[in-house]
Amino acid sequence: MKVAVLASGTGTNLQALLDQVHRREGIEIVAVASDKPEAQALERAAAAGVPTAVFERAAFAGDRLARDRAMADWLRERGTQLVVMAGYMQIVSEEFLDRFPDAVINLHPSLLPAFPGADAIGQAIAYGVKVFGVTVHFADAGVDSGPVIMQRSIELPDARELDDVRPQLNSIEYQILPEVVRLFARGAVRISPTHPRRVLVGPSAVLPES
Numbered sequence: 001m002k003v004a005v006l007a008s009g010t011g012t013n014l015q016a017l018l019d020q021v022h023r024r025e026g027i028e029i030v031a032v033a034s035d036k037p038e039a040q041a042l043e044r045a046a047a048a049g050v051p052t053a054v055f056e057r058a059a060f061a062g063d064r065l066a067r068d069r070a071m072a073d074w075l076r077e078r079g080t081q082l083v084v085m086a087g088y089m090q091i092v093s094e095e096f097l098d099r100f101p102d103a104v105i106n107l108h109p110s111l112l113p114a115f116p117g118a119d120a121i122g123q124a125i126a127y128g129v130k131v132f133g134v135t136v137h138f139a140d141a142g143v144d145s146g147p148v149i150m151q152r153s154i155e156l157p158d159a160r161e162l163d164d165v166r167p168q169l170n171s172i173e174y175q176i177l178p179e180v181v182r183l184f185a186r187g188a189v190r191i192s193p194t195h196p197r198r199v200l201v202g203p204s205a206v207l208p209e210s
């Protein structure tokens with residue numbers, strides 16, 4: 001399965017994928033794209049010999065659709081079958097999603113539907129929650145609103161600062177994102193045919209061979 005990763009920042013989740021699933025179990029990361037030329041994720045990809053490209057909105061005269069079109073073209077040229085948004089700080093257009101049907105996923109550092117959008121951890125601390133967590137979900141045209149694939153939680157009743165939470169959630173991310181990508185490679189992730197919000201994961205998702 002050919003996987004592309006979109007990342008805007010440090011790319012530690014990309015690194016987890018490079019370390020844990022790249023060139024294993026039939027999975028290959030074939031492309032890393034960013035909206036930020038300075039993203040450290042690009043250096044991580046280059047160090048692993050994975051092709052990179054930058055699609056800055058400014059380079060498309062601020063036209064988000066044109067940017068997404070160019071990015072989708074490049075990812076398709078590379079043979080991408082699954083797009084993973086890992087710290088990608090842009091919303092992708094509906095047109096982009098249509099180019100990769102049921103094959104664009106996003107990682108978000110909260111237990112959705114709580115705390116979508118930017119600064120999810122800060123929002124959760126400000127709310128005073130005792131249980132934090134991470135969600136991997138299908139991307140849709142909304143903000144962190146697509147069907148949930150996998151979630152994992154951790155109790156942190158005394159959390160007050162970002163640093164009390166972020167490292168703990170990062171460790172969870174580095175486990176569940178590679179886990180979800182492996183499940184996709186096995187054909188073990190599928191939106192329920194009877195319930196569009198429900199995602200079948202694991203053996204129940206695998207279709208019998210015809």
Ligand code: GRF
Pocket residue numbers: 007008009010011012013014041086087088107108109170173
């Ligand atoms: C992760 O915490 C992810 O959940 C959030 O942005 C962060 C990306 O970190 N959306 P990195 O670039 O993978 O290091």
